[in-house]
Amino acid sequence: GENVEQHPSTLSVQEGDSAVIKCTYSDSASNYFPWYKQELGKRPQLIIDIRSNVGEKKDQRIAVTLNKTAKHFSLHITETQPEDSAVYFCAASYPSGSARQLTFGSGTQLTVLP
Amino acid sequence: EPEVTQTPSHQVTQMGQEVILRCVPISNHLYFYWYRQILGQKVEFLVSFYNNEISEKSEIFDDQFSVERPDGSNFTLKIRSTKLEDSAMYFCASVEGETQYFGPGTRLLVL
Numbered sequence: 601g602e603n604v605e606q607h608p609s610t611l612s613v614q615e616g617d618s619a620v621i622k623c624t625y626s627d628s629a630s631n632y633f634p635w636y637k638q639e640l641g642k643r644p645q646l647i648i649d650i651r652s653n654v655g656e657k658k659d660q661r662i663a664v665t666l667n668k669t670a671k672h673f674s675l676h677i678t679e680t681q682p683e684d685s686a687v688y689f690c691a692a693s694y695p696s697g698s699a700r701q702l703t704f705g706s707g708t709q710l711t712v713l714p
Numbered sequence: 715e716p717e718v719t720q721t722p723s724h725q726v727t728q729m730g731q732e733v734i735l736r737c738v739p740i741s742n743h744l745y746f747y748w749y750r751q752i753l754g755q756k757v758e759f760l761v762s763f764y765n766n767e768i769s770e771k772s773e774i775f776d777d778q779f780s781v782e783r784p785d786g787s788n789f790t791l792k793i794r795s796t797k798l799e800d801s802a803m804y805f806c807a808s809v810e811g812e813t814q815y816f817g818p819g820t821r822l823l824v825l
Contacts, residue, residue: 632812643816700812701770704757
């Protein structure tokens with residue numbers, strides 16, 4: 601089955617700096633890679649996703665890059681703000697029959713210091 | 715904007731008791747999932763459900779677990795005889811395209 605590794609487990613940055621979170625996956629059949637943000641005690645919320653036919657995707661201050669050959673993908677947050685503080689999970693998914701289960705990374709606790 | 719809802723938000727039970735966790739997916743979604751998250755750990759896939767049957771299940775989803783869609787709206791996860799290690803946050807998700815939308819979760823505590 602798929603295995604997703606995520607680094608770092610914790611990340612502290614100064615407000616305004618950039619943050620980068622990296623993930624690797626094991627199954628070359630995976631073709632969909634979402635990123636979720638989870639605030640304390642809340643549900644995971646999708647912030648950006650990328651499909652394997654695209655190398656990079658950007659949405660305002662958030663971008664994701666994908667290297668299929670190396671089987672890794674990264675989340676980039678620029679101009680960080682205190683409200684970006686949360687746990688971020690990467691995930692990988694491949695189509696399997698009629699369903700598409702997500703395999704999550706272990707999460708990164710991002711703290712943006714004012 | 716429609717959201718996935720879950721009840722109860724918190725559930726405390728004694729070991730060996732049965733619990734039923736309820737979810738109302740977004741109305742036009744067809745695929746539903748249960749995930750669990752042990753405190754401080756990653757979100758783990760339990761089971762997917764489509765067309766009134768299980769599509770896939772993980773090794774966590776053993777005979778103590780079952781899912782059903784008893785009517786057109788609710789989607790339930792039953793744990794027959796809870797164990798201490800079942801204590802976790804349980805998330806339901808429903809899918810549009812490839813995007814999975816998570817509910818707010820039920821925090822289950824088994825004593």
